[in-house]
Structure formats: structure tokens, C-alpha cells
Amino acid sequence: MAFLLVSAVLFLTQSQGVPLEHHHLENGALLETLKSEVGLLSNKSEHYSAQVRPPGTSRQIPQTIIIGVRKGGTRALLEMLDIHPHIVVAATEVHFFDWDENYVKGIDWYRSLMPFSYENQITIEKTPGYFTSPQVPERIHDMNSSIKLLLILRDPTERVISDYTQVYYNRLESHKPVQHFEDIVIKNGALNTKYKAIQRSLYDIHMERWLKHFNLNQIHIVDGNTLIKDPLPELQKVEKFLNLPPRILPSNFYFNQTKGFYCIRSDGRERCLHESKGRPHPVVNNTVLEQLHCYFREHNKRFYSMVNHSFHWH
Numbered sequence: 001m002a003f004l005l006v007s008a009v010l011f012l013t014q015s016q017g018v019p020l021e022h023h024h025l026e027n028g029a030l031l032e033t034l035k036s037e038v039g040l041l042s043n044k045s046e047h048y049s050a051q052v053r054p055p056g057t058s059r060q061i062p063q064t065i066i067i068g069v070r071k072g073g074t075r076a077l078l079e080m081l082d083i084h085p086h087i088v089v090a091a092t093e094v095h096f097f098d099w100d101e102n103y104v105k106g107i108d109w110y111r112s113l114m115p116f117s118y119e120n121q122i123t124i125e126k127t128p129g130y131f132t133s134p135q136v137p138e139r140i141h142d143m144n145s146s147i148k149l150l151l152i153l154r155d156p157t158e159r160v161i162s163d164y165t166q167v168y169y170n171r172l173e174s175h176k177p178v179q180h181f182e183d184i185v186i187k188n189g190a191l192n193t194k195y196k197a198i199q200r201s202l203y204d205i206h207m208e209r210w211l212k213h214f215n216l217n218q219i220h221i222v223d224g225n226t227l228i229k230d231p232l233p234e235l236q237k238v239e240k241f242l243n244l245p246p247r248i249l250p251s252n253f254y255f256n257q258t259k260g261f262y263c264i265r266s267d268g269r270e271r272c273l274h275e276s277k278g279r280p281h282p283v284v285n286n287t288v289l290e291q292l293h294c295y296f297r298e299h300n301k302r303f304y305s306m307v308n309h310s311f312h313w314h
Contacts, residue, residue: 053116054116054118056118056119057116057117057118058116058117059111059112059114059115059116059117059123060111060114060117060123061107061110061111061114061123061143061144062090062114062123062124062125062147063122063123063124063144063147063148064122064123064124064147064148064149064150064242065124065125065126065127065130065140065147065149065150066078066124066125066126066127066128066149066150066151066152067126067127067128067130067131067136067140067149067150067151067210068127068128068129068130068131068132068151068152068206069128069131069132069151069152069153069159069200069201069203069206070128070129070131070132070159070163070200071128071154071159071162071163071166072128072152072153072154072159072224073152073154073222073224073227073228074126074128074152075126075273075274076227076228076231076273077126077150077152077222077224077227077238078124078126079264079271079273080227080231080235080248080252080264081124081235081238081248083247083248083252083264083266084239084244084247084248085121085247086120086121086122086244086245086247087121087122087124087242087244088114088115088116088117088121088122088123088124089115089123089124089125089126090113090114090115090123090124090125090126091115092113093125093126093127093128093129094110094113094125094127095127095129096109096110096113096127097127097130097133097135097136097139097140098127098129098130098133098135098136103139107143113125122242122244124150126150131151131206131210132199132200132206134209137209137210137212137213137214138213140213141213141214145213145214146218147218148218148220148241148242149210149214149218149219149220150219150220150222150238150241151219151220151221151222152221152222152223152224152227153203153221153222153223153224153311154223154224154225155225155311155313155314156201156202156203156292156296156299156300156313157201157289157292157293157296157313157314158225158281159197159200159201160185160195160197160198160200160201160292161181161281161282161284162281163196163197163200164181164184164185164197164282165279165280165281165282166279167197168181168282169279180282181282181284181288182284182285182288185198185288185291185292186288186291191291191292191295193295198292198295201296202296202299203299203300203303204299204300204302204303204306205299207303207306207307208306211306216306216307216308219307220237220238220241221307221309222234222237222238223311225311228261228262231253231262232248232249232250232252232253235248236248251265252264252265252266253265254270256272259272259273261273293314296313296314297314300313
């Protein structure tokens with residue numbers, strides 16, 4: 001932090017033509033000025049480096065939010081949309097609308113976590129927990145009733161397994177005890193429908209709450225399974241939904257044989273998702289898989305009817 005502040009002092013003094021010796025770093029007022037000028041934030045969840053505000057930019061409340069779903073591909077979607085020159089994205093999951101301790105900090109605090117943007121750019125943040133949190137639809141509606149929302153979903157059974165896989169590896173890395181998938185999903189010979197990962201995959205239940213506050217035409221659903229296999233068509237649909245000129249091209253993607261999914265090529269550099277993405281799933285007993293498919297089948301049909309679209313999940 002000290003290095004960032006010193007760098008900021010150098011920039012300000014050089015740009016304003018003021019000799020460095022006329023400033024004193026121990027002056028609290030100067031420190032506050034620096035924080036304001038270069039966008040330094042004290043919030044620990046914010047990962048932006050010291051950033052000089054480009055002329056003509058400001059921090060904007062998001063005009064679009066990726067509301068979920070957890071383990072549906074939200075990070076991949078955000079990274080891919082970041083290719084578009086008319087989109088700027090928040091670096092971290094903000095958890096403003098689903099965590100009460102953040103929501104009480106107010107809309108100005110929320111805005112302070114956004115990147116600088118120009119007037120012709122859309123600011124997007126993503127927090128996967130929004131979709132399944134009961135209080136979030138009303139809170140977002142209160143902020144902006146005409147906002148556009150992006151929801152990325154995948155086969156609910158695959159999502160449950162991916163959810164388990166993330167927790168499994170997190171517990172391993174923390175040296176905590178782990179359980180086999182079947183031991184969590186099956187209790188006393190029956191499907192454990194109280195398992196949070198299963199509850200998160202009941203898309204119809206959660207969507208019902210969102211449709212009480214937003215019209216269906218405000219919510220664009222991205223097919224997470226398709227996005228991983230063939231990103232461009234799904235991203236072109238998002239560009240159209242957001243009324244953006246088409247700027248995402250086939251040349252922006254290349255298939256990484258080692259990782260087994262598409263990586264991004266833009267601005268002369270290549271990048272792939274974090275190594276925690278795309279981890280191998282456990283081999284699940286076929287009987288357990290069929291129990292999950294059977295449980296989700298009616299929920300999926302109801303969801304298809306609600307959104308007027310079939311995703312052909314199991």
C-alpha cells in the first residue's frame with residue numbers, strides 16, 4: 001500500500017506541476033485526497049490496484065448483473081464478456097444484495113466497488129448467490145426496476161456434482177474431513193433433498209421469485225453447457241440482449257487441449273480460467289444419478305414452461 005501511495009503522489013505532483021518536497025505523506029488529508037484521486041478502496045474484498053481515473057470516466061452502478069447460478073459458469077461468462085470494448089466488469093463477487101452486512105452499507109458503497117467506465121460502456125458485476133437468495137430480487141428491483149439480468153444455468157444434476165466438487169477440493173486444501181458424494185446425497189436410502197446443492201438446482205422455485213419483480217424479457221438465460229462447448233453463439237445472444245454492437249469474434253477463443261475447454265485471446269494476450277475451474281468430477285453411481293435425474297425432471301419441465309424455452313436437461 002505504501003508503494004501505491006508513493007506512486008500516486010509522484011503522479012499527482014508531476015501532473016499538477018507541484019514539487020514533491022511541498023507534500024508530506026504523513027498528512028492525513030493528503031492520504032484521503034490520494035485515495036479519492038486514484039480510486040484506492042479500503043474494502044478487503046476489492047482487488048483493483050491503485051487506478052488513476054481516466055478523463056471522462058466514473059464509477060457506475062451496474063446496468064447489468066449476472067445473478068447466477070453457482071457453478072453454472074458465471075466466471076467464464078464474465079471473463080468472456082470482458083472482451084467486449086463496451087463492457088467493463090467488477091473484479092470480484094460483490095455480494096451486495098445477498099449479504100445483509102454489505103447491503104446496509106448503501107448504494108454509494110456498492111458503486112465504489114465498480115470499475116471506472118465511459119458513458120458508452122455497460123458495467124457488469126456477477127455474484128452467483130443472488131439467484132437463490134430470497135431477498136435479492138426485491139432489492140435489485142428497488143435499485144433499478146428496468147435493469148437487465150443475466151442468468152447462466154446448466155444441467156441441474158451436473159451443477160450439483162460440480163457444487164460438491166468445489167466444496168470437496170476446498171475442504172481438502174483446508175485439511176478438513178471430506179465425504180463421498182453418495183454419502184451426502186443419499187440418506188437412509190433416499191435422496192437427501194435438503195442438501196443445499198440440490199436446493200440450489202431447483203431453478204423453477206428460484207425463478208418464480210424473480211418473475212414476481214421482473215418481466216421475463218429483462219432476464220436473459222445463458223446455456224452454461226453450450227457456453228463451454230461453443231462460446232461464440234451464446235455470447236452473440238448476450239450482445240443482442242444488451243443492445244451492443246457485435247464485437248466478440250471467433251478469433252477471441254481457442255481450445256486448450258490440456259484443460260479441455262476454451263480459453264480467451266484478446267488485446268494481444270491469452271488467458272484461461274483459474275485452475276480451480278474445470279476440475280474433474282467424481283464418478284457417480286448410476287443409480288444415484290438416475291435418482292437425481294428423476295427428482296429434477298418435473299422441476300425442469302416447470303422451469304421450461306416458465307421461461308418458454310427447453311434446455312433438454314436429463
